[in-house]
Amino acid sequence: MENFLIQLLNGLVAGMLLFIMAAGLSLIFGQMNVINLSHGAFYLLGGYVGLSAVRQLGSFWLALIVAPLVVGAIGFVIEKFLLRRLYGGQRHLEQVLLTFGLALVASDLIQWNWGAFVESVAPPALLSGQVPLYTIQFPIYRLALIVFGLALALLLWLFLDRTRIGAIVRAGVTNAEMVSGLGINVHLVFAGVFAVGTALAALAGVIGAPITALYPGLDFEILILTIVVVVVGGLGTLKGAFWGALLIGMADTFGKAYIPQFSLFLIFAVMAVVLLLRPSGLFGLEAWSR
Amino acid sequence: MNRKKSLTVTRRDFLKLAGGTTAALAMPAVLSACGAGASGPLRIGVLLPYSDIYAVLGESITDAMRMYFDEVGNEIAGRQIEIITEDTEISPDVGLQKARKLVEQDEVAFVTGVVSSGVLVGLRDYFHETQKLLICSNAGANELSRGLKTPYIWRTSFTNWMAPWSIGAWAAQNVGTRAAISIPDYAAGENNVTGFSNSYEAAGGEVVMVQRTPFPNMGDPAPFMAELADSGADLVYTFYSGGAAVTFVQAYSDFGLAGQIPLLCAGFMVEEDVLPAQGSAALGTFSTLHWSFVLDNAENNAFKTAFRERTGRDADVFAVQGYDTARVIAEMLNEVGGDTSDTNAMIETLAGISFASPRGPFAIDTNSQAPRHNMYLREVQEVEGTLHNAIMENMGEIVDPGNDSLG
Numbered sequence: 001m002e003n004f005l006i007q008l009l010n011g012l013v014a015g016m017l018l019f020i021m022a023a024g025l026s027l028i029f030g031q032m033n034v035i036n037l038s039h040g041a042f043y044l045l046g047g048y049v050g051l052s053a054v055r056q057l058g059s060f061w062l063a064l065i066v067a068p069l070v071v072g073a074i075g076f077v078i079e080k081f082l083l084r085r086l087y088g089g090q091r092h093l094e095q096v097l098l099t100f101g102l103a104l105v106a107s108d109l110i111q112w113n114w115g116a117f118v119e120s121v122a123p124p125a126l127l128s129g130q131v132p133l134y135t136i137q138f139p140i141y142r143l144a145l146i147v148f149g150l151a152l153a154l155l156l157w158l159f160l161d162r163t164r165i166g167a168i169v170r171a172g173v174t175n176a177e178m179v180s181g182l183g184i185n186v187h188l189v190f191a192g193v194f195a196v197g198t199a200l201a202a203l204a205g206v207i208g209a210p211i212t213a214l215y216p217g218l219d220f221e222i223l224i225l226t227i228v229v230v231v232v233g234g235l236g237t238l239k240g241a242f243w244g245a246l247l248i249g250m251a252d253t254f255g256k257a258y259i260p261q262f263s264l265f266l267i268f269a270v271m272a273v274v275l276l277l278r279p280s281g282l283f284g285l286e287a288w289s290r
Numbered sequence: 291m292n293r294k295k296s297l298t299v300t301r302r303d304f305l306k307l308a309g310g311t312t313a314a315l316a317m318p319a320v321l322s323a324c325g326a327g328a329s330g331p332l333r334i335g336v337l338l339p340y341s342d343i344y345a346v347l348g349e350s351i352t353d354a355m356r357m358y359f360d361e362v363g364n365e366i367a368g369r370q371i372e373i374i375t376e377d378t379e380i381s382p383d384v385g386l387q388k389a390r391k392l393v394e395q396d397e398v399a400f401v402t403g404v405v406s407s408g409v410l411v412g413l414r415d416y417f418h419e420t421q422k423l424l425i426c427s428n429a430g431a432n433e434l435s436r437g438l439k440t441p442y443i444w445r446t447s448f449t450n451w452m453a454p455w456s457i458g459a460w461a462a463q464n465v466g467t468r469a470a471i472s473i474p475d476y477a478a479g480e481n482n483v484t485g486f487s488n489s490y491e492a493a494g495g496e497v498v499m500v501q502r503t504p505f506p507n508m509g510d511p512a513p514f515m516a517e518l519a520d521s522g523a524d525l526v527y528t529f530y531s532g533g534a535a536v537t538f539v540q541a542y543s544d545f546g547l548a549g550q551i552p553l554l555c556a557g558f559m560v561e562e563d564v565l566p567a568q569g570s571a572a573l574g575t576f577s578t579l580h581w582s583f584v585l586d587n588a589e590n591n592a593f594k595t596a597f598r599e600r601t602g603r604d605a606d607v608f609a610v611q612g613y614d615t616a617r618v619i620a621e622m623l624n625e626v627g628g629d630t631s632d633t634n635a636m637i638e639t640l641a642g643i644s645f646a647s648p649r650g651p652f653a654i655d656t657n658s659q660a661p662r663h664n665m666y667l668r669e670v671q672e673v674e675g676t677l678h679n680a681i682m683e684n685m686g687e688i689v690d691p692g693n694d695s696l697g
Contacts, residue, residue: 003516010512107341116345118536120567130546135519137546142512211510213540213567215533217342221507256504256513261475263504 002134007257008250009133013142015249016149017208021222022229022241023156024200030173030236031193032087037099038078039201040223041106046071046202047209047218048114051121060124060206067206068199075198078102079191087190103219111216121209141210148207153242160238169193173236225252228267232274234284243282247274331370332630334619335392337385337403337413340377343506343532344405346563348377351403351427351612353601358616361596366620367628374398378405380506382412389413393422399630400425402615405608407431407450407478410443417442423633425640427615428608432481435658435690442633444640445660446615448580449690450481453556454529455697456578456665456685458489465552465576466524467495472514472538473529474505482529482556488697490527498523508534515545529556536567543571552576557679560670562606565677572670572677580663580688581607581649582679590648610648614661618643618654651687658690 025039046067053063082102086094122128123141130137160166171179172189180186205214212218225248233244251270255263274282336355338348352375364371374396376388385404392398400423404410410429417424418440426434426443430450434443461469469490473479479502487497499521501514511534518526526547530538539560542548548571557579560572583594583604593613597605618640623630625639644653650664665688668679 003520006516007513010510013512014510111341111345116349118343118346118533118564118567120536120540120569122569130544132546134516136516137544139544141544210540211512211537213533213536215343215536216345218533221509225509252509253513256509257517260501260503260514264507 003257006133006136006138007253009138009142009146010257011250011253012146012149012246013211013249014253015246016146017204017211018225018229018249019149019153019242019245020200020204020207021226022233022245023153023238024197024204025226026230026233026236026238026241027169027193027200028197029230031169031176032083032190034083034087034095034099035092035227036194036197037096037223038102038106039198039226040219040221041103041110042071042075042198042201043205043208043222044110044214044219045074045106046205047121047212047214048110048119048205049202050206050209051114051119051214054121060121063121064203064206068202071202071205072195072199076191076195078198079194083194084187084190103223107216107219110219114214116216118213118215119209120213121206123210145207145211153238156238225267228271230281232271232281234278234281237283240281240283247282331372332366332623332628333372333374333396333398335389335396335398335401335403336373336375337378337388337392337401337409338375339379339405340375342379344380347405347428347608348403350563350606350608351405351615354597354605354609354612355402355427355616357596357600358613358620362620366623367626369623369628378403378409380406380409382406382409385409386412386416389416393420400633400636402427402619404429407481408476410434411438411477414438414440414443421633423636425615425618427611430481431477432485432690432694433477435660435692436694439659439692441637443659444637444654446618446654447611447661448663449658449660450478450556451485451690451697452580452665452688453558453578454482454485454527455489456688457527457554457556457576457667458486458491458495459493460578460667460683460685461525461527461554461576462490462493462495465554468498468522468524469495469527470499470501470518470521470523470525470551471497471527472501472503472518474508474534475502476505479505479529482527484694484697486527486697508537511538511541512545515541515547518542518551519545519547523551525552525554527554529559531558532564535559535564539568539575540571548574557582557607557666557668560668560679561608562604562678563608565670565679569677573672575670576682577668577670577679578665578685579607579668579679580661580665581610582666582668582681584673584678584680585648585650585666587646587648587650589646593648605648607649614647614649614652617645617647621645650684655689655692658692660690662687662689664688 028036049070050063050067053066127141127144129140229244229248233240255266340348359371378385402425404426405428407429424443426445428447430448432449432451435449554576557577560575594605621643622639641656653662655662665685666681667683671680
């Protein structure tokens, strides 16, 4: 029972980290109908930019702001000059090739600039330390991560559900052409959503760095898990990203804790079952293949 | 949209592409025609990871090899040394493909490198059947000195058995008699379980739990911590490398186990490449390895200084192995007078090679086709403001038994 409760907390930590990633990936898909395979690279890039920010500015909190801004700006530029050329019709293959190519370029550039050494980022002093929990000490940073993830989910929901911009974004998910017909600059909305999506990946990179460390290859590890989350939760919805992330985070954690030999298998088994029962994911848009 | 348009290749494009490819493929053959025999440049194939998680190991080994070759003027036994590097990633398939490329296309005299045990095992049959020489500068899979031994693969690095076997008995006598083991679920992990258990149990210890974690992607190790805390063990023995070495050591400290249950490991886990990222979380970790940064001998001091000057970073055990490998290659080539046409003649010289290495006395054991060298018991301490593995004890020479009798 004690072990179960500890693993429940671990599962929440994993789930919240995945949620921040998946929210970005899902937003971008919902808006532009693009599976962004460079999302993992933006996680890693965010982590490394955060690392440099911590080293230069001496503050984890500033890194938390700087990294998403920098990477979000890069995302904005990528959408404006590259991705924009490949919208519409049956151009999924070209989009996948572009974003996968970007992922490869990014991972080489990262290694070129930051080296191939494993790097880690220390949690801020305010959140270091532990709380005794049965036989172990539970790190305060991880508890804070759970709270932060939940707060971010609420914030994103309020933004999408209650603001004018949120309404435009949601309308864009349903029918971008109609939104454009109403006189709204869809191009700007797309670029904005892509920037916010990549900024979320970078945010996850900084927050995750004290837990996952940073090293070459982490980008694709994270990307695969995030895609599983989005597929399970349903493409294009925040709700799907949230519950998908929780489900996969829990499956991953409990799998590792109780049946480690099958833990990777378990994640994909969960995905398979969900897809069998609900082909468009738990909370997916019914007709997502526009 | 028009899908066809984007995929169309004109006849002219195709001809250009085909012509270019053919020319590129023909070049090495033309070059190699000039380089055959006992004169002309001598081509050495280097198979190492330059991307993915083991990229740092590949870079260390390469830098140190080049450093040695530069020291001897890039010329051995009258022949110019030419290195051709290929990236194996961490994939046995890619490793095999690159080995074929080096041997069949570049026609190298012999091959060196290989970091991952999985890649080494995957290459074994190819080198055995083509009777090409592979001098392995890292991968420690026990099997290559035992059941899968072949005359064509020799090691200048270590076997996976050495570190866990050395620390096992010491742990039972000095730390406690109940041990939990946590290892990645693959061949090298199992080598560590048997090596450690055999010597630990022979010295009166009992292994109470073995935890096998997903490989290669362990992810966040947090879910494994509760089981270790509950195990009732006096110590935890582990073997992780790369990113997992950092996240495991940090989680072990974050979840409060570091102060409770001493952490022991194969020395790679707290080597110089990961120690800065582990930081103070690694303090007090005990390990065994055939080298330490602070090892005080003339060769090591000179090596460390030269490596630092050349690369701007501190040496690690992988650099030492690269340096020793280059030296072994040089001695071998001098023995055969630079004539690489007879692989068996080159192999015969390997058994007699011994010298003073940065790791201490170094010799190649004929039976295991791997080095005999000292093992050092080390503890992570702060040495002059930086974390290093302080040497607690020189445990003396170790040599792989060449069979599974000791684990």
